[in-house]
Amino acid sequence: MAKTKVIEIEPVTRVEGHGKVSIHLDDHNNVKVARLHIVEFRGFERFIKGRPFWEVPVIVQRLCGICPVSHQLAAAKAMDIIVGAKKITPTAEKVRRLMNYGQIFQSHVLHFFHLCSPDLLFGFDADPKKRNIFEVIKKMPDLAVQGVMMRKYGQEIIRATSGKKIHGTGAVPGGVNKNLSVEERDFFLKDIEKMKKWAHDALNIAKNYTLEHLDMIETFAAFNSSHLSLVREDGALDLYHGNLRAIDAGGNIIFDQVDYRTYNDYIMEEVRSWSYNKFPFIKSRGHIDGWYRVGPLSRMNTSGFIDTPAAQKALEEFKGLTNGKPNNMSLAYHWARMIETVYCAEKIEELLHDPDLQGTDLMVRGDRAEEGIGLVEAPRGTLFHHYRVNENDQITYCNLIVSSTNNNEAMNRAVTKVAHDHISGKPKVTEGMLNHVEVAVRSYDPCLSCATHALGQMPLVLDLYDAEGVLLETKSKNL
Template sequence: MSIPVETSARKITIEPVTRVEGHGKVTILLDDDGKVQQARLHIVEFRGFERFIQGRPFWEVPVIVQRLCGICPVSHHLAAAKAMDIIVGVDELSPTADKMRRLMHYGQMFQSHALHFFHLCSPDLLFGFGSDPKQRNVLGVAAAHPDLAVQGVNMRRFGQEIILATAGKKIHGTGAIPGGVNKNLTIEERDKFLAEIPQMKEWALSAVAIAKNYTVENLSTVADFGTFPSNYMSLVRDDGAMDLYHGKLRAIDHNGDKLIDGAPYSGYLDHIAEEVRNWSYMKFPFMKNMGTEDGWYRVGPLARMNVVDFIDTPLAEVARQEFVALGAGAPVHVTMGYHWARMIELLHSLEEMERLLNDPDLQGDELVRTGERRSEAVGVIEAPRGTLIHHYEVDDNDMVTMANLIVSTTHNNEGMNRSVAKVANDYLSGVEITEGLLNHIEVAIRAYDPCLSCATHAMGRMPLEVELVGADGKQLDRKVKD
């Protein structure tokens, strides 16, 4: 079967099954004048998962959904658990349950951001993405900062151990259950973690410094790279503070004016709709009050820096202020700013963990609350990559009858396409995909840290493939990152 695709320039045909051969595929469409008309990033999105949970009892869902992703199972675990709290009629968790879950979440955030920074983005930031890609790799990092990877691995391990202590396992944990948690934190566990906090803080601060210095020193090239003005969305606490675990929906436009504010996320469907485009399996969410043309937005670390009024931990707040100064009163639209923002969140997560570990509520023993059963619920969390929405309906027999998940990467769909188009527009000359262009496209996508693990990752699937398609629909060039 094939689907005809209309474009303003011509009609081309894409075979659905071959649309995505690897992990990511980029199609750059040229117009009659040979200029970039559009870029399309195809990412394998999970499909069929909703069916997997339909007909299962609701209390299984927080455990089952972790099979979506080996990279951030905790985010799915918690988003589902938050929805199931509402299903069991619990609007407010016990302090112990709330704080254990938060600790789990910040552990997850910390390990995820540490991985991204040290493995993927530090070479770009230390050497500049314009430099020779042969230098701009882990060997270069080893030469310049021999301790960096060891720090990265250790920070990741710290986050993983927090997850282990709160969820019971690194993947397939069971810590969050409908209405609460199944364990608290022992004094021994707490003290072991507290002893490591100073070292982790030092490393987190130095990671922020690397990201900041790079961005500031190279602002002339970085500022415009894959950059465009956009709307932003995230959860925020009632007082406007960053809160990665819980809050209300806020969205701002490219000037920073609020489009949505103080909106309970249970009503997300009043604010957000998803557009289907026939060339992509991944949908394109947009704000209803703005329409499909102007209503798209970005989520994740950059969005959160722009959307929140402040960060409620001291070191990260100082870092945030330095970051937002870049926007001179308006939101920071710099796509490469995702990296710096991500490190500020790394530091914030560490500060939050320190605060939580010092809170005696973690040793409390009111773990679970109960209430009046409800039939429909939405759970939303700020996952490492952005807003994660889980929505369920449960029948009178306790079985899940409907599941709708909007993952962070889906919110960023339009943003990623625009970044790729911008980069292609700026760096494409002629009809050839040069090594440099391929690299630049990769750098742009990497800034968003898209989710791919919902897909599979067998060998032989191309990590990234870029094709150039002319106005007549013919492929002009194709490059595969090998």
Template sequence: MGQKITIEPVTRVEGHGKVTIHLDNEGKVTQTRLHIVEFRGFERFVQGRPYWEAPVLVQRLCGICPVSHHLAAAKALDVIVGAGTGDGLTPTGEKMRRLMHYGQIFQSHSLHFFHLASPDLLFGYDADPLKRNVLALALENKDLAVQGVMMRKFGQEIIAATAGKKIHGTGAIPGGINKHLSKEDKERFLHGADPLNIDTMIEWSQAALEFFHDYHDKNKAVIDDFVDFPSSYLSLVGKDGSLDLYHGVLRAKDKDGKIILHDVDYQDYLRYIDEEVRSWSYMKFPYLKDFGKVNGWYSVGPLARLNNADFIDTPLAQAEFEKFRAYSGGRMSHKPMHAHWARLIEILHSAEKIRDLLHDPDLMEGELTTRGEKKMEGVGLIEAPRGTLFHHYKINDRDQIEMCNLIVSTTNNNQPMNNAVNQVAVRMMTGQEEITEPMMNAVEVAIRAYDPCLSCATHALGQMPLEISLFKGETLIDLKRNR
């Protein structure tokens, strides 16, 4: 008789998914799938709405990364109002948006590392799930827990200062931004009482990397050997090849580091990227057209960005980037757990960028918007915390949105997440007489390395749990887990 395991939900994963793992009668893993089981059609919902509403409307997609959707939509509408394809804004417009974006990256990555990843690292995936959280972290390492909370808060305050408010921010508008940074906000971010100032945030970002390095030295198997498979990687890079999270050109590298998408203009993304629908999941499978559905899949996110970039244009992050690259002998890292490392380097990079921007007088004065010849279609891309985020709109002659296509970061990572689940399941469950809680946790840990947001990916809203099912032949054993 066969066996089926269901884990419900994958704790700390936003969205609703289901992992099924099939074992044959000898206990060999024969099939694994990460299914996404709910769909509410957000792309259709925005059809017929005035195009200028999109940057606010799309924040309803997700309460987790609304800023990324806000900015990606605004970038697409920049094209429509004739403000260029991402680098045509006024200096104030672009720099205010960048500040907002680095605040978003800083807070989101901090949340992921301190709240979600570090408990897995500190307590191990075989620990009681009820203890693998930031409360337990506070008991074990209170300073680390406090830093996590306050770094997240600092990023959120940057967002509120640039987007206008925490909910449904209105800062980014087609063609620019709607406000300058106030002198009071600039002063408190630069010189506010500890710990909420940028110097402390940079110091703590470095401390988080030190924590990781120390952990990595002592636990190489967890970081290096837990899951490892070759992948291609897609991301924006700056036109000079630098790590650029806000704007640039699309680059993809294959598993050997060879550039296979040569820094192309993302307005033409449909020429290079398509999405496959598979009957068992509502989450599509994007792929590079030139390489086909089977071989064209890729990974996005922090690890992809660091694999693709030639350098980082802030000194502290660049020094860490060099260590990161050297660790893999200058080659691509194909270890999804290295995404935690890459994420920490991006936290430091974002903090340095925030500091530099806060010293830039363009934030306090200058033209906020620009416009040019109107167009009927525009694409906006941004490197959201979880990876490349595509927004594409077409409008009609009544200025209504006629077509909307979104490819969110988690969708871009669909195939690699499936691969990670498969590898962990095969490694840990094959031939085992009993499927234990730690084995199930390991599947979750592999998924969490991608920091997925299934709510975004299904274009749904709200929380949706994930269940993991293990089949052995026709027999189903449900191991349901409460949130």
């Protein structure tokens, strides 16, 4: 009987959260199965039951210290429905949008400059001692400083719109509790030109990297998939509000302009025994073929256009690469992420010039409802929050589908493809080969803490087992 070896990568480094990759090899070192396991326990949806609904936009920020704003906004949108705020005020919507652009700007910058740039600048196989952010600082200090300053800019926008860095309270059921003062506006206007320029420079790095390495990128963790995101009513990219659009790998519409409050009619979640992370799929396609991708790559694929000039120009170039058809290359996430960074900078500037941000009409109320569903585009993709509330204002039901859960099947496919392409049949598994697997996972910028709804940590490991399940070798990476 042929023996099976299992390789596990745990923790996966330079991603957010805690995960493990296992790769099963047969006697000839051919990959049989490869999986990304989420090894933290999810418990948030149970924890939140019984809490008063108005606390939810603050409480859900405890899900993750990385994208608390996305959770705050999705929860606040759900609670808008609970308090009967069918349409929030222009000031409230624009402050929330500014908060979201600040969040996505800083998150994308962190990922590009500090987590993935070592792979792109030095190569996946480079000596790990030199394939890190510290080498980037040494070799390209200006780039490293730009990354930090851009991230800080986004964080300051979050602080200004959300009230504070920890447990911000800016977005509340029915609106916001503060506007943006003239002083705060002027503070951000002072540096916006610089932010736009640096974002554009980063876009060029990502674009040029893709074009210069196209032969590799066209095959590395590349596979056909459907794509899902919010789009505006006219089909434009929108990261805060809109309707759901899903397309298949060829660009054909699966559904379009779906009110996200009916998501249950279109999306289902499958549980698999080996991961705490669920596997969502499009109902009409079934659980085998209905999986999809979300996030920057998907948003570029689903959006008809972008309503800011530099990002639109970049989108046209991006779409041109695949003749207008969906781009299904995992590593193209980086390019897409930087287009969105440019977009966020442009939208931030647009909003800073809008006097509505200094408006004082912040909240609305209406007829109380018992169920609310909120959805935003988070940095890593589409984020669903769904709640039911009883007559005592307590949460009785909560379901979250976070971005990294939406990408669960895709990340597993990416791991499988890279393992087949780079590890299968090789006599020895090297660190560089393992990093290829991590590069594939990192391209999705997953937040595994969020995916399992645990608080906090994220480390990834690699173990080698024989056919009887005996551990032969462990390669782990400590953060």
